[in-house]
Amino acid sequence: MVLQSVLKVLLPRRCPGCQGQLGHLDGLCAPCRSSLYAQLQSHSPLSGQVTPHLVVLGPYRGVLGRSVRALKYGHSRDLAGVLGTRLAQGVPAWWGVQAVTAVPLHPERLRERGFNQAELLGRQVAGMLGLPYLNALSRNRATGNQAKRHAKDRLGALDGAFLAQPGLPETMLLLDDVMTTGTTLLACAGALRAAGVRQVYFATVAR
Secondary structure: OHHHHHHHHHOOEEOOOOOOEEEOOOOOOHHHHHOOOOEEEOOOOOOOOOOOOEEEEEOOOHHHHHHHHHHHHOOOOOHHHHHHHHHHOOOOHHHOOOEEEEOOOOHHHHHHHOOOHHHHHHHHHHHHHOOOEOOOEEEOOOOOOHHHOOHHHHHHHHOOOEEEOOOOOOEEEEEEEEOOOOHHHHHHHHHHHHOOOOEEEEEEEEO
16 A cells, blocks of 8 residues: 555656646646636526526546546546636636535445545635535435436436535535536435525536
């Protein structure tokens, strides 16, 4: 274990985005970092809801897809700093966000993985925006892998899966790492609104 830690410090790393030599920098190489720009999208799977707008870095492919997989499955937690910083740059000031939260993992999944990648991203975004990060949501039952479900089955599977704590700010930003149909974000937003949050905005690294 000690030898592995020493080698990790001494040996050059590979950029998860392009597999080029990263040296001792954290996260992504400079060219891969410069390829990421936050976008405010008004037409998304969330359109037609109370908040149709979504801040996103891009589609789940290429540099972004590989980076998200490295963060989520490769335990490259430093990527949350890079991706979260880029994501924060796209959050409009006119949203008036008062606090940031993230889609929670079920406790069993959290124990297996050891961290919640959405929370790491949320904390980075909150720090960049000068806002508090709140563990506002909990997942009270496991829902399995939503990506493997048909779109029409996802919202039903998530019904009642999330609970929000009371006493939350009126306007919050909700983070996740990847959005497919938006059902997870909508289910979490529903729980936040049931707890008294008036406006929920959304941000996700990839679609």
